[in-house]
Amino acid sequence: MQAIVNISLKEGVLDPQGRAIARSLGDLGFSEVNDVRVGKQILLEIDETDPARLRQRVARMCETLLSNTVIEDYSIDIADET
Amino acid sequence: MQAIVNISLKEGVLDPQGRAIARSLGDLGFSEVNDVRVGKQILLEIDETDPARLRQRVARMCETLLSNTVIEDYSIDIADET
């Protein structure tokens, strides 16, 4: 099964990359852009058929490795979950 | 309105980062992980009320700046779109 982990910077953490992109977009004429935040999206292909168990395992992966909880939040999407 | 752009490497393009993460997850005991691909997720806060127009503008942003279409694909999610 597939799991998607979205990792974003916690609110309040400065995102210089997002700011730079917002500025560039403005320079390019996209003046309607107010704010940009950049996060990561991690796609995992996993040998696991039970969505609940999959979610649990992926949460463990996030806590141990995939996200740094000092500055990042994560959310998990399981493709075939209802 | 908010738009979310997900940027991923095109199929066939090497993802060294994904490989290194997959290997580390394996070493950490997550042996069920078969494959990892890493992409970017860009959240845009935009002054625009018409979802269709928003999508169009964001697509333009992707083509001009946000994604490198030589090696990346992008997809756009508009929060309030039906």
Added chain:
Amino acid sequence: MTQNDHLMTFDDAAAMGLSRDEWELILKRLERTPNQCELGIFSAMWSEHCSYKSSKKWLKTLPVDGPQVIEGPGENAGAVDIGDGLAAIFKIESHNHPSFIEPYQGAATGVGGILRDVFTMGARPVALLNALRFGEANHEKTRHLLGGVVAGIGGYGNCIGIPTVGGEVNFDKSYNGNILVNAMAVGLANSDRIFRSAATGPGNPVIYVGAKTGRDGIHGATMASAEFSDETESKRPTVQVGDPFTGKLLMEACLELMASDSVLSIQDMGAAGLTSSSVEMASKGGLGMEIDLDLVPAREDGMTAYELMLSESQERMLMVLKPDATDTARAIFDKWDLDFMPIGQVTETGRLVLFKDGGIACDIPLAPLVDDAPEYDRPQNLVPQRPRLASDKAKSDKPITDLLQSMLGHVDLASRRWVYEQYDSHVMADTIAGPGGDAALVRVHGSQRGLAITTDCTPRYVEADPETGGKQAVAEAYRNICAIGARPLAITNNLNFGNPEKPDIMAQLAQSVVGMGKAAKHLDTPVVSGNVSLYNETDGTAIRPCPVVGMVGVIEDVTMAVGSRFVAANEEIFILGQDDSQNDGWLGASLYAAHQGITAIYAPPPIDLDAEEQTGKLLVQMIASGTVTAAHDISDGGLAVAIAEMSLHSAFGAHITLPTSGHLHGWAFGEDQARYVVTTAVGPSLTQAAQKAGIAISKIGTVTSKTELQFGDNDTISVEELKNLSEACLPALMAG
């Protein structure tokens, strides 16, 4: 009979860049019609990039010998003796087209590729340089390309941990649609432990190591051999993605393996991947090779023989091992978590035989791939004689310091700090002089010895007079090496030109190689390696010709080297290579002329190779004896710019005496060659030595503790002001 029933036609060959004659020759040599894989192999090996078909005739004229040469052109990189039983191994290579399409990855993989060429020879890389050309500063693509290329070069070099110590960046509108990204790597090895690529010993195992093969950059060598147009942009192959992390592991694993006694021959997979590596190894050894493509570690399912053979996936090597060394080798690659796979063996057949899915995917003789590779004597137009520019025609009424402000604040001459601070220039802790000076200086680890390295080319001159421009590139590199006190040893070159099928371009290529050869021979700096990049054109417009020279020199004691900054107040400033009577200078093809809006092409400054040699040698002696305390060669922007540059990053200024007659701006901004600005605390010793050696010398001023540049008594500017202009230029450009 090969398994692939789908036989090729001339149309297929043409799509791969082969001409009708070349197609006919393939049919004749094979005595049958090739399949897709076979045709792909021919087209790659006969591409301009691999076969040098347009340039070979001229490359053969370059001097390649000398007592210092251990390995000349023909191997992955050249090698020269630097004393103490050590060899400096170096080469330069272009990644122009990929960098235009994807600047970060194009530049990064360029660095990765040139590093593999160097460590393939058994050398540990110790320095990286790069020669870059971008379009006009205000061109819409320049910021994006410059930002991406610089980040990519840094991205690879910084991560793998080899210092990037020098290079050059220039801007000109002829590169708007076709930038140049040339990367040079220098490594060190024991002279008696250099590895070569010729396969030996039929029956010996052929081993694939490194990263897996994917569908990236398929047929890149062919792309590098074609012009750009809007059409090619859409059918371009996927660019390769560099993986400096795997590159680092591969480098460490290969060097560890080479320290054991296991490797018979080794070749990196660069342009044309598995094709060129297997063909070159087998043919250089006068042998054959058999490979089972099903064993090649693949990143994707269902790759065809054609794709496997022509993929340019990065971080891969091919080796022939001693038959009993496989286990030792495998253990090393396991330790570094890299693929290690015996995929075939050396044979006696003189053929390349590839197996796939239980059948034969390719069975072709090797000789025609290499020996019958076409070699053209392409027609050239006569190079027009350019008139000499009279200094009066370039006259301006502005004071020298006004011109200095506009020139040093312009992208042509402004500080490159914005670029080189993105490069880790001192990892390995042996960088004695990093970017920002004349030549870079890198200490040989654990000794006092140092390597001096530089890259140079002035396309303005080459365009105006290719032969003189070719000579000048060597001469300027020579001066940069001498200016820090090192002895020039040898060069590598990267010939960047437009479409050689056009007689004007062919003349640029041929004549500049002639000039380069003459200078290299005269200055005893033979050519030990190089690279050719042709078809640098977009929609029919060629780049300004850019035959880049990378030079390596040696200094016995790095503590004796000097820099180009002023070091002490009250020292005297001299021009070495010019006498007191000179009161004008050569403004044709100069930066000054360009800044005066002169667009017509005038003759560039002539090169006097005797003067270059004598002056350079004297300077090296004067530095070794401690007589000269700082030195800077005079190049773009002439004397005034050289003096300003010497003060910019010092704590000193200068008071310069002007000539009382003649043409002041010609004198200040002329680009006459074979000259250096030097400082000394012992003026009489220096003048005496120069007179004895028959070298012109002229005292022009004094270093001052007041941080101002004073030209005569009425034209003064603060060093701080100039420095701010110079430092602000690139950051302002990049901030947009």
Added chain:
Amino acid sequence: MTLSSLASLRVAITVFPGSNCDRDMMVAVEQLTNRRPALVWHKQASLDPVDLVIVPGGFSFGDYLRCGALAGRSPIMNAVMDHAARGGAVLGVCNGFQVLTETGMLPGVLIRNAGLRFSCRMVRLETGETMSSPFTQGLTAGQSLDIPVAHNEGNYFADEDTLDRLQDNGQIAFRYVASDAEGPANPNGAARDIAGILSNNGRVMGMMPHPERAISPLHGSSDGATLLSKSLEALMS
């Protein structure tokens, strides 16, 4: 303190795939102590008893995911954490600092440079008023050191409470200060100009600048040698 006495000091340097300042650090320490430190491979799950572990600079595991993240979870770092838990001294330089924050041995995190570019240049550091620590006790508060940086992610970040605590406890070992070198004093936008911090007990230090690249006048500064040798001497006594 003489060289021969420092030679009984046991120093280990961790090596990850992608480390690239391990050799430079080894050379620097060997030059100062006359004894070659041990290089320990990341797969090793235990450490012989040592007086100091150095986690060197580089791009461990390519810095993929986040810099220092993958190295932070390698077997050797468990051993290093045990060593630190027993009161052992640990020094992390550049990528090593990033690894130490990823393991939680030091608070905060190092994020992308504010300028979004790799930055390689000489900077000036000022020693903080610190708690008792082997890494700063040989230096005086306010002492300045010229040591180069070379990094893409050296922008120290922690929440305000953490920053206040670091400051109040004397855990800020080094700050970037103005010098005559080109460019802004703070090369990366680090909070409160922080270049290096200490752990709660002062036995673990992380710093972005590379002392091993400033050990001789030929490097343009010997201040890195000062910092390292003072630390080694303190660990000896």
